Structure formats: C-alpha cells, structure tokens
Amino acid sequence: MSAFQVEGGKKLKGEITPQGAKNEALQIISAVLLTPETVKVNNIPDILDVNLLIELLGEMGVSIDRPSRDTCIFKADKVDTGYLESEAFRQKGGRLRGSVMIAGPMLARFGKAFIPKPGGDKIGRRPLDTHIIGFEKLGVRPDYNTGDNYFTLNGQDMRGTYMLLNEPSVTGTANIVMAASMAKGTTTIYNAACEPYIQQLCLMLNRMGARITGIGSNLLTIEGVTALHGTEHRLLPDMIEVGSFIGLAAMTQSAITIRNAGLGHLGQIPDKFRQMGIELFLEGDDIRVPEQELYSIQGNLDGSIPTIYDHPWPGFTPDLLSILLVVATQARGSVLIHQKMFESRLFFTDKLMDMGAQIILCDPHRAAVVGLARQRRLRGITMSSPDIRAGVALLIAALSAEGRSTIQNIEQIDRGYQYIDERLRKLGADIRRVN
Known part of the structure; x- marks a missing residue:
C-alpha cells in the first residue's frame, strides 16, 4: 500500500x-462493444478505473492497440460472450463500478448481459434500479442470482418504448441509450441526464450510425438501427x-x-x-x-x-x-x-x-x-x-x-x-x- x-x-x-474526462471515458470505452468495426478513442486518462475497464474488454476478446497511453484503438469483432458468465468476470467486474456500462452495449448487440455487484467509491448506496427498470421497459428480462450477487439480463427481443426515468442518472441514461440504439422501433427517454458526457456519447453514437435526437436536453429520442459502425472520438x-x-x-x-x-x-x-x-x-x-x-x-x-x-x-x-x-x-x-x-x-x-x-x-x-x-x-x-x-x-x-x-x-x-x-x-x- x-x-x-x-x-x-x-x-x-x-x-x-x-x-481526459474519467466519467466520459467509462461510457465511451464501453460503447466500442456496439460494433465489430474499429473505434479509436483519444485523450484517454491513464488512471486505474479506466485501465481496469480496458483490461476487462481485452479479456472479453476485444482487440486493443494502445500506441500511446492516451490513445486506444479497439476492435470488438471477436467478443467472447461466455466470459461474462465466468467467475473471473464477476471478480474483476465487481472491482469497478464502471463495469455496469458494458450491459447496454452487450444487450444491444448480443441480446444478453451480466452485471456483477459493482465496486467503486464507498460514498453510500448507489442502486442500479434506474438501469434495470429501463432495461425492463425495453423488454429485457432480468434475473438476480442472490448467491453470487449478479444480474443475468436476457434481451433477445428488445423493443423501443416510452419511459420516464425515476432519476436523471448519468450512467443509467448512458446504459439505456446504448441498449436502445439497436432495439426495434423508437425509444423515448424523459428525465434523461444531459451532462456533457451524455452529449458526447450520443454524438459519438450518431457518427456510428445511430439516430438520436434531443441531445443536450432531458428528452432523448432513439430510433433503433440494425448495425453501428466504427468511428474516432476525443474525450473532453x-x-x-x-x-x-x-x-x-x-x-x-x-x-x-x-x-x-x-x-x-x-x-x-x-x-x-x-x-x-x-x-x-x-x-x-x-x-x-x-x-x-x-x-x-x-x-x-x-x-x-x-x-x-x-x-x-x-x-x-x-x-x-x-x-x-x-x-x-x-x-x-x-x-x-x-x-x-x-x-x-x-x-x-x-x-x-x-x-x-x-x-x-x-x-x-x-x-x-x-x-x-x-x-x-x-x-x-x-x-x-x-x-x-x-x-x-x-x-x-x-x-x-x-x-x-x-x-x-x-x-x-x-x-x-x-x-x-x-x-x-x-x-x-x-x-x-x-x-
């Protein structure tokens, strides 16, 4: 120590x-799972939480090239979805609260996801209700394993819907937006968080081919698409x-x-x-x-x-x-x-x-x-x-x-x-x- x-x-x-912004980095790096194409991210902070998430993606099978400490090139064309069911993922994901952010992209692209009991700061209760309730409204079926403290999420038939978030959670909004980006139909999120980091995520997704409007407001509309593509992004x-x-x-x-x-x-x-x-x-x-x-x-x-x-x-x-x-x-x-x-x-x-x-x-x-x-x-x-x-x-x-x-x-x-x-x-x- x-x-x-x-x-x-x-x-x-x-x-x-x-x-580079830590909170934005955790969302943007998770979003690379939405596409099998190359995503380049610049101005990455060289900090423990972000490095742990990058390491986690690597263990999931994501190809990672880091030409410098502030730049990463990701290609998620060979994601091992089975790794998320492993004890190794539960241990590593549980060390990092940001690991919850990979649930939305995994649901959007693969129709299933797992959320371990999150770690992070000891600053009081930080429930996942906004994430889980939002996923449920999209048609996801959650199952909580009390023995191992993790959620199994089945989202094989996600469909767009209207939802009013119980709180303008930044990570909750980001997770739901990523899940809805490839759901069938149109999703409307009211009382959405509108922090600059959410705006950055939505702008990046739109460059990848998503159809998101209302960026910068607390009312987001996401028209689902069938596929997303590669892009380049610079963190604030x-x-x-x-x-x-x-x-x-x-x-x-x-x-x-x-x-x-x-x-x-x-x-x-x-x-x-x-x-x-x-x-x-x-x-x-x-x-x-x-x-x-x-x-x-x-x-x-x-x-x-x-x-x-x-x-x-x-x-x-x-x-x-x-x-x-x-x-x-x-x-x-x-x-x-x-x-x-x-x-x-x-x-x-x-x-x-x-x-x-x-x-x-x-x-x-x-x-x-x-x-x-x-x-x-x-x-x-x-x-x-x-x-x-x-x-x-x-x-x-x-x-x-x-x-x-x-x-x-x-x-x-x-x-x-x-x-x-x-x-x-x-x-x-x-x-x-x-x-």
Whole structure:
C-alpha cells in the first residue's frame, strides 16, 4: 500500500493541463462493444478505473492497440460472450463500478448481459434500479442470482418504448441509450441526464450510425438501427480536475493557469468558485487563477449564509462539493454544503476537523463550514483517503497546511487522477509517494 507524504504551506506556480474526462471515458470505452468495426478513442486518462475497464474488454476478446497511453484503438469483432458468465468476470467486474456500462452495449448487440455487484467509491448506496427498470421497459428480462450477487439480463427481443426515468442518472441514461440504439422501433427517454458526457456519447453514437435526437436536453429520442459502425472520438477535458485545480490554487495562494480547460462544457463550475470569492480569468480555452491573499464567500442578498448544493446537470456536479468544502475552510465567511445524492460523502470532514478546520457535520448530507479567513492555518496530520474526490480534497488541504501530512489509501486517488504527484511537483509542490 502506498501513501503520499506532503510538506505543506508552499505556494505553487505554473501551468497544468487536465486529463481526459474519467466519467466520459467509462461510457465511451464501453460503447466500442456496439460494433465489430474499429473505434479509436483519444485523450484517454491513464488512471486505474479506466485501465481496469480496458483490461476487462481485452479479456472479453476485444482487440486493443494502445500506441500511446492516451490513445486506444479497439476492435470488438471477436467478443467472447461466455466470459461474462465466468467467475473471473464477476471478480474483476465487481472491482469497478464502471463495469455496469458494458450491459447496454452487450444487450444491444448480443441480446444478453451480466452485471456483477459493482465496486467503486464507498460514498453510500448507489442502486442500479434506474438501469434495470429501463432495461425492463425495453423488454429485457432480468434475473438476480442472490448467491453470487449478479444480474443475468436476457434481451433477445428488445423493443423501443416510452419511459420516464425515476432519476436523471448519468450512467443509467448512458446504459439505456446504448441498449436502445439497436432495439426495434423508437425509444423515448424523459428525465434523461444531459451532462456533457451524455452529449458526447450520443454524438459519438450518431457518427456510428445511430439516430438520436434531443441531445443536450432531458428528452432523448432513439430510433433503433440494425448495425453501428466504427468511428474516432476525443474525450473532453475532465471538469472535475479543472475544479480541483481551481481549489488547489485558492487554498495554496498560488498563481496557476489551467490550459485547455474545455470552458464550453464546465456549466456552473466557474460561477460556484467565484461565489466562494475566488478570482478567475477565462482566456481563450484557459483559466487563469491569480495568487490571492484572501477570498470571501458571497452571502445571499438578504445577508443570510448561502447554501451550495449538488444538482443534476446543468446544476453543480456532486463530485466537486468535497473540493468546495475544503476551499471554504480558509475563506472569510460561512457556508452550508448540502450533498444531496450520497449519504456518506461528507464523512471525510472529521479529518479536516483534526487539521483545525471549523466544521459542523449537521447530518450525513449537510456540513456547515466557518471559514478561518487564514487567521489560523490547517495543520498536517496522518489520514486516509475514503474515496476519489474526498482523497483529492484532503490532498489539497495537506498542500495548504502547516507541517507534514501523510495520506494513506491513495489507490483511491489514483483511480481518478493520473500522475497527480508528478504533475503537482512540476508546480512546486513538495509531495512524495512512499510505501
């Protein structure tokens, strides 16, 4: 097991470029199963979760050529559908929540799929109801094996239909769209997720020959086709990395420029950091964060303490609430962070309190943060990363803190951020990976 050892309190400076979007990568790479033709994907993040999915496809019989770490050429012309019934698949698929994304393509092309009990972050319940109910409405017959904890899905006669999703789940929407792309007839999905990653998936599928309209809205219409073809696709910059780097610059009082940030796909992210009092300058497709001695949280118009909460797109992404919470600890002013979606995602605040932050964990979903206004710096401690986003939030706190911090269980961070220690060292951070 590895750990990060961080000497905090150093101002950083320089430029950094975000990796390809992790959440988009898991959908796009799964979609290569829809066609026996060649699909080339560029700007792939070299991270644990994505590499595990690529490895899984290889074991399924997909031909994979990786000329560079950020580019893969896939050809799924010899898929071994029997592998999905094996214990090896249940073990490997169970390590990665993203493995659920191969169900839609497998149903569309082969009429059957298997979903193992998913792994991933320990951030609370993440049920598969939206996926399974959506598949059922297309005519799929699911069977749950309680002994081995996996679903067997039979979709030999999928037909288009109207459905109203019980929640605008991103992975649920993506899975259903991929399954419906080759179902007989027309499928209409209302209350669909419309995040940029879903838009990217739909645009890619249309280049492959799918017929999807309503892209960018919460009402998608998919006219099923008999076959899909090869294509080339480039992943967007990872918006979560962009937000993380903004928070890093603010907490460490650093001047950092984020190159090729994908400004057209960031939604409310810049505005929410500005609400925290952080100065941002948008220049072309770059974000420049100047060195800032102090930042003040903007109160509500009536003078009351603001609440920042997550919401489906185009609302603020839940993956950045951990970063905003850390940023608030050194702001002037107070804020209530309301994490609606996951009931365990704020439990990492106990580590921040050990570092000296003033936080009241009201319940599993809400935390009140009283900013220290830099009158007292956080102090370095030994802590453990509970999930990807909280792990990076703790890393940002450690880089701003006084003294040495040790962050354990950094495999969680590696799942979502590529070469993060190397990239931070180029900005001047004192961070080492140790055993």
